[in-house]
Amino acid sequence: AMSQQWDVGRALALSGLFRLLQGAGRACAAPFLTLYLRHLGLAAPLVGAVAGAKHLAAALWAPLCSRCPRGRSKRRVLVAGSLLGSAGASLLLPLIPPAGGAAGQRDCNGSRLLGDRPAAATAPGLGTSTSGVLSISDSKINGYSDGPSGWATSGEAVNWETGEPEMPAPYRPPLPGLEKETSSLGSAVTDLADNAEKSLYATESNNVSLFKTTPPAVGAAYVSGNLSEYWKGTQDVSFEAVQNIFQDKEHQIFLMVLGAVVLWELLATSLEWTVDESLYEYLDFVDATDRYGKLWVWSYLGASVGACGIAILVDQLNCFFSSTISRLAVHFYGYALLITLSLFVSVFLPIHVLKRTDRVNRTAKALVLLWSDGRAILYAITVFLSGAAGSAVQNFLFWQMEDRGSRELYMGLSVAVGLLAEILLYFFKGKLLRTLSSSKIVAVSLSLLAVQLLCYSFLWTVWSVLLIQILSAFSSGALWWVVNATVDDIATPGMERSLHAVLQSLCYGGGASVGSFAGGFVVKYFGLAVLYRACCVCLVLWLFLLLIVQSKLPRQKKINYSRLLAADSSDMSDSDEETERDWLVKAMKDESFN
Structure with a gap:
């Protein structure tokens, strides 16, 4: 009995340490993921789509994890593979280049940004979103209005006199009350946007001309030929539209981020389910499941330390590691490091697989x-x-x-x-x-x-x-x-x-x-x-x-345990029934949910 109790304490200590490292690792990256995606140049709907796909993948994948291998050695291999895979998937995100060509301009204050960022980032283009801590004119130049009341899409042609988009696009205009931009850079970018707009209209007019071909009135052969050309032109335009979507830099980044995040979440979900299920089955085997319910405290403590620690570290770093990697990538490096440390702890985690004969969903x-x-x-x-x-x-x-x-x-x-x-x-x-x-x-x-x-x-x-x-x-x-x-x-x-x-x-x-x-x-x-x-x-x-x-x-009454008393009532004497009934009444009075 003493050795079994020692084994339970050791198992709980190892599980607590594992949860501490896992919580710290998740807190290093998960809360800051959407902020990192903003620095990559993704708009709010695309960021929301990535976050939604992440949560949905975890919810759909968790029930399927119950079909994981039942053997101890196979489960250990699954845990180790999930740990290494999730660490590798998280390291894919810093490799994705930003849409504007320079990452992390928002997370630096003005002095650090001007002193540390590379020369390629000093002259933002139409596709580059600037930091909200810079001057209002800088953010207006790029057509990207910061602030909690909304963001416009980077690269949008905006009439700075009225604050309204020049083209009827469904984007929100800049914040009201912004100052008029009169700098030469603003004029140059506005002219460039006008030229791009005219070029777009010219291209659209050329495409539309395909649809305005009037078939001759004489000869069905001519009509058939023109109709075939019409449908061919329509297919070409549709193919070009789809091709443009995939060739757009922002959509390419979105697809790469979506794949990396979903893969990361699937591996992390498999890991968490396998470790939790193995520990619970072990504690159930030794009749100590009541001690399982307090292990979440270690995850919360680890997350608290991890979130604060990585934030302090990032604040001390320069803005850029390279022209395409900002200091925000440290969040994912920290996650990978802590997950790798938890790999060594997972070797000693208790794994007990119960033999279940039922195959109930x-x-x-x-x-x-x-x-x-x-x-x-x-x-x-x-x-x-x-x-x-x-x-x-x-x-x-x-x-x-x-x-x-x-x-x-x-x-x-x-x-x-x-x-x-x-x-x-x-x-x-x-x-x-x-x-x-x-x-x-x-x-x-x-x-x-x-x-x-x-x-x-x-x-x-x-x-x-x-x-x-x-x-x-x-x-x-x-x-x-x-x-x-x-x-x-x-x-x-x-x-x-x-x-x-x-x-x-x-x-x-x-x-x-x-x-x-x-x-x-x-x-x-x-x-x-x-x-x-x-x-x-x-x-x-x-x-x-x-x-x-x-x-x-x-009104609902909690009398689940009374069914057991009712089932054994035939074996009790009258005095025993009165004693048990008194105990049941007292227990029901102490219940918190009546």
């Missing part, structure tokens, strides 16, 4: 259980909406902070503050669950999440983000306490983890992917402030609807 069974309970359905919709709203903060908050002149240190601290606040609130979990009912906790969590989004839309200073992030303890942590407790009530034996996985996929997969896809377009056409306020309004409306519907549902 647990995901489908979990969905059936969720659908059978009214409160579970309401909480599933709640986590979906919270995931969609949270993706707005996760994807574009650092954009807004950068436009406010923030250093990366504040960005890393914002990540750490939110995670540490959840850890601190966890120590008061029992008291809160006994004091407040589940419906009240959900209402407070949604309300605080809506307040967070509203505050972000009126962000006044950079340091205020740290205060707003403290609310994440309740808006995220406490919400999942209630959701997990409700899931445990409706779960049949052996289905708890499957139900938790489905709900997490709904939040971090379905909700976050939908929010990312939609958020990118909202940022482009309406601005970040509108995105945050729209998410806030949606959460408030759902909160009212949730309270109304929840009040109509019948």
